[in-house]
Amino acid sequence: MLQNYSKEAESLDLNLKLMKNADYILLHFTDMLGMLRGRTVPAEEAENVLAEGVGFDGSSLVGGVSIEESDMIMKPDPSTFTVCPYYFYDKSVVTFLCNIQRPDGKQFESDPRYLCQKTLEKTQKEGYRPTAAAELEFYLVKKDKKGEVYPVENHLIDKQRYFDIAPDRDVTEAYRMDLSNILSAMGIMVERMHHEVGSAQNEITFKYSNPLATSDSIVRYKFATKALADKKYSWTATFMPKPWSDRAGSGMHVHLGLFDQKTGKNLFYDANGYAHVSQKCRYFIGGILDHARALCAVVAPTVNSYKRLVPGFEAPVYVAWSQRNRSALVRIPAFSPENEKEARIEFRCPDALCNPYLAYTVIFEAGLDGIRKKIEPPEPVDMNIYHISEAQRKELGVKVLPSSLREALDEWENDDICKEAIGRENADKYFALKMKEWKEYQASVPKHTTKVTRWELEKYLYN
Numbered sequence: 001m002l003q004n005y006s007k008e009a010e011s012l013d014l015n016l017k018l019m020k021n022a023d024y025i026l027l028h029f030t031d032m033l034g035m036l037r038g039r040t041v042p043a044e045e046a047e048n049v050l051a052e053g054v055g056f057d058g059s060s061l062v063g064g065v066s067i068e069e070s071d072m073i074m075k076p077d078p079s080t081f082t083v084c085p086y087y088f089y090d091k092s093v094v095t096f097l098c099n100i101q102r103p104d105g106k107q108f109e110s111d112p113r114y115l116c117q118k119t120l121e122k123t124q125k126e127g128y129r130p131t132a133a134a135e136l137e138f139y140l141v142k143k144d145k146k147g148e149v150y151p152v153e154n155h156l157i158d159k160q161r162y163f164d165i166a167p168d169r170d171v172t173e174a175y176r177m178d179l180s181n182i183l184s185a186m187g188i189m190v191e192r193m194h195h196e197v198g199s200a201q202n203e204i205t206f207k208y209s210n211p212l213a214t215s216d217s218i219v220r221y222k223f224a225t226k227a228l229a230d231k232k233y234s235w236t237a238t239f240m241p242k243p244w245s246d247r248a249g250s251g252m253h254v255h256l257g258l259f260d261q262k263t264g265k266n267l268f269y270d271a272n273g274y275a276h277v278s279q280k281c282r283y284f285i286g287g288i289l290d291h292a293r294a295l296c297a298v299v300a301p302t303v304n305s306y307k308r309l310v311p312g313f314e315a316p317v318y319v320a321w322s323q324r325n326r327s328a329l330v331r332i333p334a335f336s337p338e339n340e341k342e343a344r345i346e347f348r349c350p351d352a353l354c355n356p357y358l359a360y361t362v363i364f365e366a367g368l369d370g371i372r373k374k375i376e377p378p379e380p381v382d383m384n385i386y387h388i389s390e391a392q393r394k395e396l397g398v399k400v401l402p403s404s405l406r407e408a409l410d411e412w413e414n415d416d417i418c419k420e421a422i423g424r425e426n427a428d429k430y431f432a433l434k435m436k437e438w439k440e441y442q443a444s445v446p447k448h449t450t451k452v453t454r455w456e457l458e459k460y461l462y463n
Helices: 012-020 043-052 112-125 173-185 211-231 279-299 356-373 390-396 405-413 416-422 424-444 454-460
Strands: 024-030 036-042 054-057 071-076 093-101 128-142 190-195 201-206 235-238 252-260 318-323 328-332 345-347
Touching (some): 024 043, 024 211, 036 054, 093 112, 112 128, 112 356, 128 356, 173 201, 201 211, 211 235, 279 356, 279 405, 405 416, 416 424, 424 454
Antiparallel strands (some): 054 071, 071 093, 128 201
16 A cells, blocks of 8 residues: 655655655646646756746646746645655656746736635635535546547446445445545545445545645545546546436535634534524525526536536536435535534535636635625525426525526626636636637537537546
């Protein structure tokens, strides 16, 4: 089993020692759309890399800068140091997540990681300690002799279902154990893992942290998931929200909490409240529900995301909240009343193709807007919302999430709170990038369909 290098490498000196024993250093960051980017440098450059960072052309970056101000610096964050399994590259490779800086040392204002860090610091200045967790679902598919996975439905690893664990049937269990070992070695504390509802669909849950650290873990989780599947099993791991029209989609349910910065008290807990949550928690929920349709542009950011957000597959469609109820957009997970620290909310429409740094930035800003403005949510809906009539939903005041990326972008354009959360210039960049994506889809698929198209598979399967 790999050593847990991330815990050992707390000092700069030890980082340098481990880096010099490696062959290469991978420097990772995400572009505005959440795609993993980076550079590779020889380990001999370890000291320079940590001290000075590595330059690159920011004008070629999605959501980057103009060509006349293109020089950028990738500066490794020493706290994110990890070691890859040797078989990933048949070489000794270490990795860092990086902050993006301008040549004068100032943070690049469009770096998603920096935007998340600013939101974390702002929330802390208001007296809160935010917590965030994520449940990422993904499918495993086989490659044929040519390395192809089309048609996707013919390449599923297994045909088992939810919580199947029998060794003679669930061939993905060994994969999940291997992935758990890798994540633990990366400093990501795995809590549980299981076979999900879909055939060859999986989920590994890791321990919560603050929004920045959780976003870092999501980025590394996706990297490790894909590398393991490809390098050891000759499979493809896909986080595409809806690879098949008639199978369960893959989401990234996010869990959110808020504690008092000084006392450590859980501000979402009230022993006497509905589902044992406080009035402050209700306001936070009110903010999320109020901004939910605009949030979708960031947390459900692809054309394919809206093939998942349809009734009948446990994906939320209706803007409502409840305890335990998985048909609601915001759910209060069950916890024992005496376990105060467990009080939290679950926001269920995000998927793993979002940029987690931007997602947590806008989600927390929406929730805090609810607290600042004391936005009272509608009454909770404890029945299965899929089974009630449209007239009943209207009577209850239950809105519907956008049905397409274009509809979500229209909502985004009209939501000042969400746009200000990442800065208006960044919001405009993001809007332009996503509108371009929507137009590409329209050009390829002139008539919008609820079926998953070949264009989507080619665009998102490997993301």
